[in-house]
Every structure is written in C-alpha cells, then in structure tokens.
Amino acid sequence: MKNLIITAAVISSAFCTLGADGVAAQTAEEIETGNRLAAVLRAGRSVVSNSQELINDPNVTDKGLSGDVFYEKVIQAYLNANGEQPLHDGLDPLERKLTETQLNAMVTVIDANQELINAEGVAFKGFIPAVFARLVNEQFAGEIGTSAMVKVTAPSELVRNRMARPDTWENSVIEEKFKDSSWAEGQPFFEETEVSGKPAFRMLIPEYYSQSCLSCHGSPAGETDVTGFPKEGGQLGDLAGAISITLFK
Numbered sequence: 001m002k003n004l005i006i007t008a009a010v011i012s013s014a015f016c017t018l019g020a021d022g023v024a025a026q027t028a029e030e031i032e033t034g035n036r037l038a039a040v041l042r043a044g045r046s047v048v049s050n051s052q053e054l055i056n057d058p059n060v061t062d063k064g065l066s067g068d069v070f071y072e073k074v075i076q077a078y079l080n081a082n083g084e085q086p087l088h089d090g091l092d093p094l095e096r097k098l099t100e101t102q103l104n105a106m107v108t109v110i111d112a113n114q115e116l117i118n119a120e121g122v123a124f125k126g127f128i129p130a131v132f133a134r135l136v137n138e139q140f141a142g143e144i145g146t147s148a149m150v151k152v153t154a155p156s157e158l159v160r161n162r163m164a165r166p167d168t169w170e171n172s173v174i175e176e177k178f179k180d181s182s183w184a185e186g187q188p189f190f191e192e193t194e195v196s197g198k199p200a201f202r203m204l205i206p207e208y209y210s211q212s213c214l215s216c217h218g219s220p221a222g223e224t225d226v227t228g229f230p231k232e233g234g235q236l237g238d239l240a241g242a243i244s245i246t247l248f249k
C-alpha cells in the first residue's frame with residue numbers, strides 16, 4: 001500500500017457500492033496486486049534473459065539452472081528491481097498465495113525444461129523470455145484457477161503466438177490509450193469491468209522495445225529472426241506489447 005499514488009483517474013474508474021474511500025482503498029489494493037504480479041513475471045523473464053548466453057551454449061550440458069537455482073535468482077532479481085523481497089511479511093493472504101503460485105510455476109517450468117536447457121549440441125533452443133513467460137502464465141492459470149489471470153499480449157498486428165492475441169478489452173485499451181501520442185509512456189490502464197459476465201478488475205501495463213528486442217522484433221521488417229518468425233520492423237521505444245492482469249471478484 002505504501003508508495004502508491006492514488007490519482008483521480010483511479011477513483012473515477014472504479015465503481016461499486018462502497019463509499020468513495022472504500023472504492024479508493026479497494027482499487028489501490030488491486031493496483032498493487034496487479035503491479036506485483038507483473039513485477040514477479042518481469043523478474044522471471046529477466047533471469048531468463050540474463051541466462052540466455054548460458055542457455056544457448058551448445059557445449060555445457062549441465063548448466064546448473066535447476067528450478068531451485070532459478071528460484072533464488074528470481075528472488076534476487078525481484079529484490080534488486082523492487083527493493084523488497086517478493087514474499088515479505090507484510091503480504092496479505094491473497095497476495096502471498098498469488099506470488100507463491102507464480103514463483104512455483106516458474107520452478108515447475110524450469111524443471112520441466114531441463115532436457116531442453118541442457119541439450120547437447122543445440123545452440124539456440126527457443127527458450128527465450130517470451131516463451132518462458134507464456135509457459136509460466138499457463139502453469140499459473142492451471143494452479144490458481146479462476147481468481148486471477150496473467151497474460152502477455154500485444155498490438156494485434158504484432159502478435160506472434162495466437163495465444164497472445166488481445167481480447168476486445170485489451171485491444172481497445174491498446175488502440176485507444178496506449179497508441180495515443182498523449183498517453184504517458186509506461187502508464188498502466190485499469191478498470192473495474194466484467195469478463196464473461198463476471199465482475200473483474202483488469203489492468204494493462206504497456207511494454208516497449210529496448211535495444212535487446214530488436215534482433216528479433218526490429219528491422220528489416222519481414223526478415224526471418226533466429227526463432228523463425230518474420231521481424232516486425234519495430235524501433236527502439238515502440239509499443240511492443242502489454243502485461244494483462246485480471247483479478248476476479
């Protein structure tokens with residue numbers, strides 16, 4: 001709850017029968033939970049990214065990157081990025097459960113991919129942050145059930161994996177908010193809305209291409225990248241995608 005700036009937009013985008021203070025408090029908590037889910041996912045992706053050279057090494061057949069080792073690295077990466085432990089004592093039971101489930105999903109995914117990660121004689125194995133994140137989000141969905149959802153999506157013209165296609169809500173936020181030149185870079189959008197008729201808090205957090213993305217998503221557009229996909233012609237700082245969080249009531 002600390003470090004949260006509650007803007008007028010936060011309060012006005014929320015509606016329910018609580019008083020204004022209750023709405024603000026509830027929404028602030030949901031935003032914090034959404035940010036936390038995104039931050040844990042980002043920490044995991046950063047560990048894959050920082051281990052990419054090792055993962056891609058065709059000669060090291062025991063890379064020592066077990067689920068347990070990965071877990072410790074994610075904790076450290078989260079701590080470095082956010083200045084606190086992901087599982088600190090102040091978490092409420094729901095936040096603790098979400099974070100533990102996310103971290104455990106990462107361990108499961110890394111353990112399940114040991115053969116690939118350690119494959120002899122194979123340099124590029126396709127085990128990259130985006131694939132890792134998708135597998136973790138799928139694993140998380142299987143374990144957490146219907147209380148929360150984490151997904152990485154993208155502007156529809158950029159989507160590589162069909163699973164990542166934006167739904168109607170995500171698409172309209174991307175097209176109408178994130179692509180608007182007046183939208184502040186990095187600013188999330190959130191709303192109390194419905195998913196399949198069920199009330200839900202939804203949050204979309206934009207992500208942009210950094211230099212390291214452009215070997216695959218950059219220029220020349222159409223040229224095949226190392227993963228076999230045609231490059232999108234993206235440029236440094238362009239909108240690349242978004243982390244989509246849904247918290248069901």
Ligand code: HEC
Nearest residue numbers: 130131134154158159160161164208212213216227240241
């Ligand atoms: C080694 C090549 C490579 C690099 C580098 C790379 N990506 Fe990707 N990216 C992919 C592939 C392949 C997929 C599809 C993954 C899958 O199967 O789910 C993907 C998927 C995505 C998606 C999900 C939507 C979709 O198209 O399926 C986003 C968003 C994304 N990348 C953004 C980035 C960003 C931002 C960076 C830099 C921080 C980056 N990528 C770096 C290859 C790459």
